[in-house]
Amino acid sequence: MSGNWAKAFSRGSGGKGRKAGTVVRNIEVAFQVKLREYTTIWIGGAADRLVFPRSAAQVREVVVTEGRSGRPVQVLGAGSNLLVSDSGVSATVLCTKKHLSKAVFLSDGSVVAEAGVMLPRLAVLCALSGLSGMEPLSGIPGTVGGALSMNAGSYGQTIGELAEWVEVVDAEGEIHRVEARAIRFGYRETKFPVQGIVVRAGFRFEPGTRETVFERMRQINEKRRASQPWGERTFGSAFRNPPGEVGSARELLERAGMKGEREGDACFSPKHANFLVNRGRATAADVRRLLSRGQSAVRVSCGVLLLPEVKMWGNFDV
Ligand SMILES: Cc1cc2nc3c(=O)[nH]c(=O)nc-3n(C[C@H](O)[C@H](O)[C@H](O)COP(=O)(O)OP(=O)(O)OC[C@H]3O[C@@H](n4cnc5c(N)ncnc54)[C@H](O)[C@@H]3O)c2cc1C
The missing domain is CATH 3.90.78.10 (UDP-N-acetylenolpyruvoylglucosamine reductase, C-terminal domain)
Incomplete structure (x- = not known):
């Protein structure tokens, strides 16, 4: 673990040495950032530090460094199910949405998505590949990680039903791949056998055609627009x-x-x-x-x- 990282972090957290934003060992960090800009309701005070990891390895680095310094870490997706207090949070907030946003489509019809991939984007990418399953979730403005941690769902479909496995970084920085059958997906809550930060997940979808998948998505989102x-x-x-x-x-x-x-x-x-x-x-x-x-x-x-x-x-x- 880099000493620079920890030093730059503590420098940034103090009054005079505070910086608006910087990069430490390739990890983007910003200090005293108003979280309202990272929530869909546009409310909330500042976080001490906001970090934007680009990989699971960087998530581990943040978790381990902050753990050693005794600083709490909170995970932020798209901030679409979040109310941040007016005085903000005294923590390091790890934001997945900005850089953990890759989705890989494999030839067997399975998909691997990083935690920060937005559900509407994943739904469109699935539709373009003729894969069905994401349509009911295509109007939920959250990330894969946020949705898995809440078991988000709508129109009879939950994300937990589509997942095959989930990778989680625990408080010691260890990465665990957990099979979906070992996870308890409930109503708007998920109990993982290992507590931590979701970094990646594998999904399996049904084969379909682009036209039918896009049409189903259109119909569902029309209903959503009419009622919400x-x-x-x-x-x-x-x-x-x-x-x-x-x-x-x-x-x-x-x-x-x-x-x-x-x-x-x-x-x-x-x-x-x-x-x-x-x-x-x-x-x-x-x-x-x-x-x-x-x-x-x-x-x-x-x-x-x-x-x-x-x-x-x-x-x-x-
Ligand atoms: C217009 C609108 C419509 C919505 N419709 C629906 C709906 O139909 N169905 C539904 O279920 N929800 C709905 N939601 C709520 C929300 O979009 C979902 O709960 C979504 O899954 C939250 O994802 P997020 O990335 O925004 O999470 P955030 O709001 O950023 O975080 C929510 C919680 O998840 C945790 N979390 C985030 N990312 C991770 C991660 N990588 N690892 C571990 N924990 C993490 C956070 O710490 C926090 O506790 C709606 C919200 C809006 C604004």
């Missing part, structure tokens, strides 16, 4: 759907009169009550207030406790 806010700043579903027959989070919020309700510029979308949107300058505190109001309203009117689907980073106590 499109092109707005949002992190998608605010709450998980509760178990049982009590209704979806969207229905419960509507019943509780929360559709269109606001706190500052944060708003439960008038088009889809469970989509929380930023209508301008919403803060993380606004969003938290609105989430709490939604939760209370549903508990009082329907007797159901909604749990957030969105991941929250940083301190929300103040």
Whole structure:
């Protein structure tokens, strides 16, 4: 492990020596970067350090170096399911989307995708290769790594059902290839036998034709555009759907009169009550207030406790 890397890191984290961005041993690093620019809802304060690895080896290097320095590492994909607090996060944030974005299509119909590959791009590449399976996920604006860690899904398809194996870098920097059958893919959650950062995954898709795959994708995304806010700043579903027959989070919020309700510029979308949107300058505190109001309203009117689907980073106590 390079001493330069660790030195440059600590130099950058301190007040006067702070740099806007640099490259250490080929790894791109930026300091005190506002995370709002890396989230789809466009909210959140700065991270101490933001690193952009180009390979699994660079992910290992970051994990090991930061581990030795006692600095926590948090993984960021496309920030499409994330609320970062207004005061930011005191951590090294490892962003996969920028450089870990290669997808390789093999002749046997299987595909190997790095963690930062965006799902809509993977879906289009599959369609171009006449491979079917990704169409229902083609409108989810997340990365392969983020989707696998959440078991993202829509229109009857989850990403876990398409994966054959996943490679994970653990806290010691070891890379493990885990077969999909050893992973517990649940509703918007995944339990890997090894905790860590997803760096790569293998998928198998069904053969199809370009035309039929593109057409299916078009139909699915038309449905999505008709029922969800499109092109707005949002992190998608605010709450998980509760178990049982009590209704979806969207229905419960509507019943509780929360559709269109606001706190500052944060708003439960008038088009889809469970989509929380930023209508301008919403803060993380606004969003938290609105989430709490939604939760209370549903508990009082329907007797159901909604749990957030969105991941929250940083301190929300103040
Ligand atoms: C308009 C819109 C529509 C959406 N529709 C859907 C939908 O239909 N279905 C659905 O399931 N979701 C949907 N989402 C939510 C979101 O896109 C998914 O949850 C997506 O999988 C998150 O991926 P991401 O790369 O953005 O992860 P991020 O938001 O960056 O991170 C989410 C979590 O995953 C972790 N993570 C990210 N990358 C890795 C990695 N490489 N290794 C380990 N952990 C990692 C993060 O640490 C964090 O805890 C929608 C969001 C938006 C904005």
